[in-house]
Amino acid sequence: MNNRINLIFTITALVFLTFLAGSCNNPQSKAENKSAKTPEELPQGWASLFDGETLDGWEITQFGPHGPVKVSEGNLVLGMGDGCTGVTWTGDFPHTNYEVSLEAKKVSGHDFFCGMTFPVDTTYCSLIVGGWGGPVVGLSSIDGVDASENETKILKKFEQDTWYHIRLKVSPGKIEAWIDDEKLVDFETSGHKLSIRPEVYLSRPFGICSWVTTAALRNIRLKTED
Incomplete structure (x- = not known):
């Protein structure tokens, strides 16, 4: 018992x-x-340029009357200023045979929320997304003519507070760009003079800015080709 x-x-x-x-x-x-948090796996061949937590590798571009720049909730936020607000990459950057991929959205404002200045061989050019009052996509400048007037100009409606996937590819003799997998730029550079507007000289060799607009960026990546 x-x-x-x-x-x-x-x-x-x-x-x-x-x-x-x-x-x-x-x-x-x-x-x-x-x-x-499970670390996000990058697609093969791509390297991250933004860790979602700090501005490591970037410097705030000293445009002058620019807005505040900060990292918030995993996004790189470019605050609205009286002109350009942006960041410039401080490391090495290729001049050809590369791709850049990022996501961008317009938080407030009515002009471009992604002005990407990039190298092309021995010179530079800028991809403008949402410029000249909001709808213009194109390259500035081609033969001294801005994106609003040259042959790369495309008009596209952009919604506020909506993420857009932007991809740029620079290869010998060609610049290509996609937004949400729609190819909007397919430009043969041979026989043309590429340049950038004076406002974005400080974005060289690679920089991203907005114009009198608050923008958010994330998943900024670079892929180089042999």
């Missing part, structure tokens, strides 16, 4: 301890799993 009582007591105690251990450990494990 005593042995049976002892056995029942032992089993009850084991069940209680198991329940207690589960009550203590499981919530912690769930909390840890919930808060743990």
Whole structure:
């Protein structure tokens, strides 16, 4: 009889301890799993230029009357200024055979939310997204003519607070650009003079800016080709 009582007591105690251990450990494990972030895997061949937490590798471009620049909720935010607000890459950057990919959105304002200045062989050019009052996409400048007037001009409606995937490819003799997988720029550079507007000289060799517009950027990536 005593042995049976002892056995029942032992089993009850084991069940209680198991329940207690589960009550203590499981919530912690769930909390840890919930808060743990799985690192995003980059597509093969791509390198990240923005870690989503700091401005490492970038400097705030000293345009003058520019707006505030900060990192918020994983985004690089270019605040509205009286002209350009942007960042410039401080590391090495290729001059041909490369691609840049990023996501950008217009938070407020009515002009370009992504002005990407980039190298092309021995010179520079800019891809403007949402310029001249909001709808213009194109390259500035071609033979001294801005994107609003040259042959690369495309009109596209951009919604506020909407992310757009922008991809730029520079290869010998050609500049290509896509927005959300729609190819909008396919320009043969041979026989043309490329240049940039004086306002973005400080964006060289590679920089991104907005014009009197608050913009957000994320997932800024670079791919180089042999």
